[in-house]
Amino acid sequence: MEHKNTKQRYNLPDEVVFCKKCTISNQRPRITFDENGICSACNFAEFKKNKIDWTEREKELMALLDRFRRDDGRYDVVVPCSGGKDAAYIAHELKHKYGMNPLTVTWAPHLYTDIGFQNLHNMIRVGDLANILGTPPGKTHKKLTKLFFEILGDPFQPFIYGQANFPLQVAVQHQIPLIMYGENGEVEYGGDMKNAFKPTRDYKSDQKTHYFSGVGPEDLIKYGVSEKDLVPYMPPADDALDALKTEIHFYGYYKKWVPQENYYYCVENTGFQANPVRSEGTYSKYASLDDKIDGFHYYLAHIKFGLGRCTSDTAHEIRDGHITREEGVALVNKFDGEFPAKYFQTFLEYCDITEEYFWEVIDSWRAEHLWTRVDGEWKLRHKISDGKVSDQVA
Ligand SMILES: [Zn+2]
Known part of the structure; x- marks a missing residue:
């Protein structure tokens, strides 16, 4: 090869x-x-x-949430979520501390582990959080997994498309302009630092370089994948997101982000369980x-x-x-x-x-x-x- x-x-x-x-x-x-x-x-x-005043940042968060909070019973924030500890913490805190009405949106793993499925179920039941689960058709997903293992050296890529784009699709369908992610991985874990000092991410620029390793779902046509097969992986049209005035924010900008503490929070509040091994x-x-x-x-x-x-x-x-x-x-x-x-x-x-x-x-x-x-x-x-x-x- x-x-x-x-x-x-x-x-x-x-x-x-x-x-x-x-x-x-x-x-x-x-x-x-x-x-x-x-x-x-x-x-x-x-x-x-050393340099961030977290009390100030929480005030910024409250101002943001005041701008989007709805009192007519509709959902007012999308929290993309695998069922893991980080998003469960965010969604639970948004609902129970800040009075928001979050909709958690999950893009299904390739193959759920028992503990992963249990944790998602616990987040919904114990954490009292509404959820929409998106699952792509099985054979297409397998085909794409194999393709990406070969052409990108990452079998996880089809999951990454859905993880980024499915919450945007749901936001448009339900007309929820605010999307709250956890940490800005690019900034927290080492990468392009140009977004280090702002709370938001642009859904148009950087998606392909920062998240998709330079290959977007639209590029798969040349590998013989049909447009029909690509539907679940695609983002909504830019003008639909523009019309909604969509904003993508990072919770890690507003609140100090310590994964280990998110874990303790979720054990306490959303029934989260660690692996026994x-x-x-x-x-x-x-x-x-x-x-x-x-x-x-x-x-x-x-x-x-x-x-x-x-x-x-x-x-x-x-x-x-x-x-x-x-x-x-x-x-x-x-x-x-x-x-x-x-x-x-x-x-x-x-x-x-x-x-x-x-x-x-x-x-x-x-x-x-x-x-x-x-x-x-x-x-x-x-x-x-x-x-x-x-x-x-x-
Ligand atoms: Zn270092």
Whole structure:
């Protein structure tokens, strides 16, 4: 299979450099580092800790909600939501603390895990929240999953389309102009910082580069996907969103965003349950639990950028002050890039591919400057260290 030139495609720097404060490296697309070797996400976390007046920000939130709150019984805010802890926290707080009438909107995972489905159900029942679930047709979704595994090295892409566009569709159908997302991932986790100091996101610009890795659903026609099949993945027309005066806001701009605290809030208020066992590739039990496929999304990130699920979990927790960098490095060296074996057969059956073909695709996405073959086994050339030993291993 033809190699995908991962380095060139994502414009990855030749030399791997790790942030001095967290565990992320300069291989994360669009991340920037300052002259002291600190990543943009760490600098932003520091800024949030010291420079933001959260009482002021809450006042801004209340002014925003006053502008959109309805007293005629209609829904007044869309909260896109997988059933996970973050959106459940937002929707519950909007309803029970700020007196809004939220409609939670869920785009179904490829294959629900039991715990993911239970958490969605609990959010509705225990959290007392209305919900609309969008589910694309099964065969089309499988076909797209396989396609994206091959052409983008990310089987999760069809999910990402729906996650971004289905809430917009529902907003138009129900004439709800306010959409509230959780964190601005681009800003919080390292990426393009141009939106760091504003609460909103434009639904027209940046969607394709920041969320869709440069490939929008409309581009799939050339891969033989029919317009009919693409309907569930498409955004509503711009003029429909303009007419509604749609605004997309981030709750993380108004309220201090600490995933671990969202978790405790949801255990208390929306019946949220963590996994009894840690997720493969990391040590955590409460993030991204809904989809049997998502382990492969994280695994491919490890193949393409050398950054797995444990790197992103530890980077967040270091920035939130829950663990030290030294602890983070130890966890990364233990868990990052662990193969998601639990649902491997499920994934092969879902995509209708053989194990041999799976590895061909994986190897075609292996970033050439990051991986080397030693005694028939693929190894990362670089390894994060806690500063006590050399960063170079090969
Ligand atoms: Zn950092």
